[in-house]
Amino acid sequence: MAEEEYGEAVLAIVDLVPEGRATTYGLIAEVLxxxxxxxxxxxVAAVMAGHGSLVTWWRVxxxxxxxxxxxxxxxRQAYLGEGTPLRPTGAVDLAKAVWLPPDIHSSTP
DNA sequence: GTTATGACTATGG
DNA sequence: GCCATAGCCATAA
Known part of the structure; x- marks a missing residue:
């Protein structure tokens, strides 16, 4: 059970990623x-495969x-439209575009 | 209960 | 820089 909860959590974090930024599966997985x-x-990837269409999956x-x-x-088209920093290889330049997920473990009272 | 699979990651050649 | 292997976690059959 709680698959939905996990899915909701993943989707929630992905939905929090600001434009022009991106995060990784590992970071999301770690916070979750x-x-x-x-x-x-x-x-995390499994959730994205099932519910990814509901969020800005390209930011992950x-x-x-x-x-x-x-x-x-x-x-790639989404990145061009949002101005996400890309590398010559076509990958996202995480050095600039990386976005750290909200660490509720320390931020929430 | 065991086996196979996956929008992953880290390490080695 | 790219390809192959090992490890990890949960779901599905």
Whole structure:
């Protein structure tokens, strides 16, 4: 159970990512692991695969700023429209565009 | 209960 | 710089 809760949490964080920025599966997974006690980049990806269409999925990239082949093409257009810093390789320049997810473990009273 | 799979990550060649 | 392997976590069959 609680798959929805995990999914909601993932979608919520993704929805919080500001324009022109991006975050990684690992970071989201790490924060969720603090909140829900379970975590894994694979699971975050699994949620995105199922509910990704409901959020700005292109703002979530892999640890090196790249994205799977079937998404890179569409994500690229989104990045151009939002002004997300990209690398010559077509990947997101995480050095500038990285966005740290809200660490509720320390921010929330 | 066991096996297979995945929008992942880190390390080694 | 790119390709292959190992490890990890949860879901689905």
């Amino acid at each position: 692991h603090e909140q829900l006690g379970r975590g894994g980049p694979r699971n 990239v892999r640890a090196d700023g790249t994205l799977p082949a079937h998404l890179a093409d569409e994500a």
